[in-house]
Amino acid sequence: MGELAYVITMSAVAVSAITGVLEAGRKPIDLFGVVLVALTSALGGGTIRDLLLERPVFWVADQTYLAAAVAAGVATFMLVRLVRLPANLFLVPDALGLALFTVIGTQVALANGAPWFVASFLGVVTGVFGGVLRDILCNEVPLVFAGELYATASWAGAMVFIGLLQAGIAGSVASLLAMAVLFLTRIAAIHWHLTLPSFAAKE
Amino acid sequence: MGELAYVITMSAVAVSAITGVLEAGRKPIDLFGVVLVALTSALGGGTIRDLLLERPVFWVADQTYLAAAVAAGVATFMLVRLVRLPANLFLVPDALGLALFTVIGTQVALANGAPWFVASFLGVVTGVFGGVLRDILCNEVPLVFAGELYATASWAGAMVFIGLLQAGIAGSVASLLAMAVLFLTRIAAIHWHLTLPSFAAKE
Amino acid sequence: MGELAYVITMSAVAVSAITGVLEAGRKPIDLFGVVLVALTSALGGGTIRDLLLERPVFWVADQTYLAAAVAAGVATFMLVRLVRLPANLFLVPDALGLALFTVIGTQVALANGAPWFVASFLGVVTGVFGGVLRDILCNEVPLVFAGELYATASWAGAMVFIGLLQAGIAGSVASLLAMAVLFLTRIAAIHWHLTLPSFAAKE
Numbered sequence: 001m002g003e004l005a006y007v008i009t010m011s012a013v014a015v016s017a018i019t020g021v022l023e024a025g026r027k028p029i030d031l032f033g034v035v036l037v038a039l040t041s042a043l044g045g046g047t048i049r050d051l052l053l054e055r056p057v058f059w060v061a062d063q064t065y066l067a068a069a070v071a072a073g074v075a076t077f078m079l080v081r082l083v084r085l086p087a088n089l090f091l092v093p094d095a096l097g098l099a100l101f102t103v104i105g106t107q108v109a110l111a112n113g114a115p116w117f118v119a120s121f122l123g124v125v126t127g128v129f130g131g132v133l134r135d136i137l138c139n140e141v142p143l144v145f146a147g148e149l150y151a152t153a154s155w156a157g158a159m160v161f162i163g164l165l166q167a168g169i170a171g172s173v174a175s176l177l178a179m180a181v182l183f184l185t186r187i188a189a190i191h192w193h194l195t196l197p198s199f200a201a202k203e
Numbered sequence: 204m205g206e207l208a209y210v211i212t213m214s215a216v217a218v219s220a221i222t223g224v225l226e227a228g229r230k231p232i233d234l235f236g237v238v239l240v241a242l243t244s245a246l247g248g249g250t251i252r253d254l255l256l257e258r259p260v261f262w263v264a265d266q267t268y269l270a271a272a273v274a275a276g277v278a279t280f281m282l283v284r285l286v287r288l289p290a291n292l293f294l295v296p297d298a299l300g301l302a303l304f305t306v307i308g309t310q311v312a313l314a315n316g317a318p319w320f321v322a323s324f325l326g327v328v329t330g331v332f333g334g335v336l337r338d339i340l341c342n343e344v345p346l347v348f349a350g351e352l353y354a355t356a357s358w359a360g361a362m363v364f365i366g367l368l369q370a371g372i373a374g375s376v377a378s379l380l381a382m383a384v385l386f387l388t389r390i391a392a393i394h395w396h397l398t399l400p401s402f403a404a405k406e
Numbered sequence: 407m408g409e410l411a412y413v414i415t416m417s418a419v420a421v422s423a424i425t426g427v428l429e430a431g432r433k434p435i436d437l438f439g440v441v442l443v444a445l446t447s448a449l450g451g452g453t454i455r456d457l458l459l460e461r462p463v464f465w466v467a468d469q470t471y472l473a474a475a476v477a478a479g480v481a482t483f484m485l486v487r488l489v490r491l492p493a494n495l496f497l498v499p500d501a502l503g504l505a506l507f508t509v510i511g512t513q514v515a516l517a518n519g520a521p522w523f524v525a526s527f528l529g530v531v532t533g534v535f536g537g538v539l540r541d542i543l544c545n546e547v548p549l550v551f552a553g554e555l556y557a558t559a560s561w562a563g564a565m566v567f568i569g570l571l572q573a574g575i576a577g578s579v580a581s582l583l584a585m586a587v588l589f590l591t592r593i594a595a596i597h598w599h600l601t602l603p604s605f606a607a608k609e
Contacts, residue, residue, distance in 0.1 A: 030602035032558045033551025039527075047458070052250070052260050057458050063521040081603075115266040121242075132340070137538070139547045141342045145236025152235045196233040197284070255453070255463050318469040324445075335543070344545045348439025355438045399436035400487075 009104070012097035013065055014072035016042040019094055020134045021076040022085070027138050031077055038073030039066070041134035045126045049105050052122065053112045095186040099179040102127035102154045106161050107175065116162050123158035124151055149189035152196055157182025212307070215300035216268055217275035219245040222297055223337050224279040225288070230341050234280055240340050241276030242269070247333035252308050252325050256315045298389040301357055302382040305330035309361045310378065319365050326361035327354055352392035355399055360385025415510070418503035419471055420478035422448040425500055426540050427482040428491070433544050437483055443543050444479030445472070450536035455511050455528050459518045501592040505585040508533035508560045512567050513581065522568050529564035530557055555595035558602055563588025 020041030024034040043059050043066070050057045059065035079085065105126025109119035128144045128151045135142040144150045161178035165171065188194065223244030227237040246262050246269070253260045262268035282288070308329025312322035331347045331354045338345040347353045364381035368374065391397065426447030430440040449465050449472070456463045465471035485491065511532025515525035534550045534557045541548040550556045567584035571577065594600065 027547055027551075028604065029547065029551040030553075030558075030604045032561065032602055033548070034604075036530075036551065036557065051254055051457055052263055054259060056460060060458055060520055060524055063523045066523055066527060114263055117266040118263055118269055121269060124239075136339060136542060137548060137551075139342065139545065141230055141232065142236070142340060145230075145232040145239065147233075151239065152233075155235065196235055198231065198233045198237075254457055255466055257462060317466055320469040321466055321472055324472060327442075339542060342545065344433055344435065345439070345543060348433075348435040348442065348543075350436075354442065355436075358438065399438055401434065401436045401440075 008100060010064065010068045011093075012100045013042045013068050015090060015093040015097045016101075016130050017069040017072040018076045019090055019131070021073050021080065022090070023134055023138055023140075025077075025080055029138075031074075034077050035070055035073045037134055037137050038076075039069050040137055041130045042069040042072075044130035044133035045101060045128060046105065046130075048129050049108065049122050049126045052125070053109060053114065055108075055112055091190060092187070095183050095190075098127050098150070098154055098186060099157060099182040101130075102157050102182060103161050103175045103178050106158045107171070110162075110165075116166075120155060120158040120162055123161070124154045127151075127154040127158075146198070147195065149185060149194050149196065153182055153185040153189060156185055211303060213267065213271045214296075215303045216245045216271050218293060218296040218300045219304075219333050220272040220275040221279045222293055222334070224276050224283065225293070226337055226341055226343075228280070228283055232341075234277075237280050238273055238276045240337055241279075242272050243340055244333045244337035245272040245275075247336035248304060248329045248331060249308065249333075251332050252311065252329045255325065255328070256312060256317065258311075258315055294393060295390070298386050298393075301330050301353070301389060302360060302385040304333075305357045305360050305385060306364050306378045306381050309364050310374070313365075313368075319369075323358060323361040323365055326364070327357045330354075330357040330361075349401070350398065352388060352397050352399065356385055356388040356392060359388055414506060416470065416474045417499075418506045419448045419474050421496060421499040421503045422507075422536050423475040423478040424482045425496055425537070427479050427486065428496070429540055429544055429546075431483070431486055435544075437480075440483050441476055441479045443540055444482075445475050446543055447536045447540035448475040448478075450539035451507060451532045451534060452511065452536075454535050455514065455532045458528065458531070459515060459520065461514075461518055497596060498593070501589050501596075504533050504556070504560055504592060505563060505588040507536075508563050508588060509567050509581045509584050512564045513577070516568075516571075522572075526561060526564040526568055529567070530560045533557075533560040533564075552604070553601065555591060555600050555602065559588055559591040559595060562591055 017038040020038035021034055023041075024037035029037065046058050102123045106119050106123030108126075109122035110116070114122060131144045132142045135144075157178045160181045161174055164174035164177060169177075220241035223241035224237055226244075227240035232240065249261050305326045309322050309326030311329075312325035313319070317325060334347045335345045338347075360381045363384045364377055367377035367380060372380070423444040426444035427440050429447075430443035435443065452464050508529045512525050512529030514532075515528035516522070520528060537550045538548045541550075563584045566587045567580055570580035570583060575583075
């Protein structure tokens, strides 16, 4: 992994930790619990991917990931007690993190021999299951399953990435294009309130 | 695995995916979320078994499992928006799936060197933890822990299977007999409302 | 592992199973479900640790752990239906179990090559995630994230253990000292109602 990619990944880990703190903060959870929720949010998706692929869990050997998530979590906790952060401040960084995690997850799965359909699903797992575990710890129905396209945008990005690779496009170009599609889908979904049908539509 | 066993396993995966959709449908979850819940319901138990036994996760190498679960999930979602399915339509297929998953899970655990008591527990994990994960995602107390015998029927079947193997019965005969005992226990439990004691009985 | 350590570990497993039963008992869960919650409570933390470290899961090869947890769970279930146990009866054994699980978990992580910060976190995972999984199964916000210092006491003990090892103290001495610090921190926290700040403090 190049140095730029490493820095970007760390930023995505930190942003996911921050969203974990913001969710945990609405619950009767203390500072240490908030940090554990932040860690789960930041590292959970990639952890499940690595376990399913039988490869070493990415944050166990390199403790920079854990340190970045803890630092972001504690800093956010302190900040939120001082000032009221606007709820939508992190929507754009979160969409960037979703794009990055999904495409890296898909790439890792393909590199470990997963067939394409499984790889696209493991990309989604990497992108969204940190948030799913965060919501489970906070005793909520996972937010990523509702509202504006989120898991769907993640899957669309994974499929675009796989399609471009299949068409013979170089990996670096394919990953940038797929991240752009995923990011813009998510931002467009927020802006125009694009949602998938749900059962509720029947009534 | 013979061709018949493969087809039966796929059917059990599909039925578990359907029960996932039916549960998720009562929640504010969109189509993609419903499919993820269906996947968890169908693949979750065997996944936990494989992780605990340190063997390759069964659906990562062969994407037919994932495809079957997704197809069953999407089809059920569409159907449920058109017609109201009777809630008890899937009780019999679900009992068949429980029997199959439990006995296969026990068999896999024994083949991987697990001692018999651990193997019986891993059979139950294979049979019921897909449903447990489904209920956790949907923010419910797991249904398999209450009502008519479910996890208990699963464990009884696993123990019968191990007992028959211990008595020298051939594996294929033992597994069919154990599945029959498990299936009939579950159906009898539904019919006569057989339940285990719970704390509530104290009041 | 020496014979004494083995006996102590079994006792800690049994105590964790008992706390699982006491929590599950307030839910509409039947006997078998209660036993499964007890197992998750007793074995869950060490299981997650072993999966993250890619080592064999400790209770899969040696079924004494599973048997001890099941026996403790069933016995507690029976007892609770006969007499009303005081809620705080298990606070001291539970604190002992927390101390033991945390230090063993940290030790195992270091022995498997985890860097110190990761090892301290895996110690906490071993100590508290059985309780976290128990609360998730029972559909509660994890108790270990709130109230008197619990996860925090666990982490403090892990850090003391690592610090003493770093200072050249022998492993057996360091582990006893760290367990003592952890145990006394937890007991003092209960006695003087020591808590970490939480978001609620803002109001």
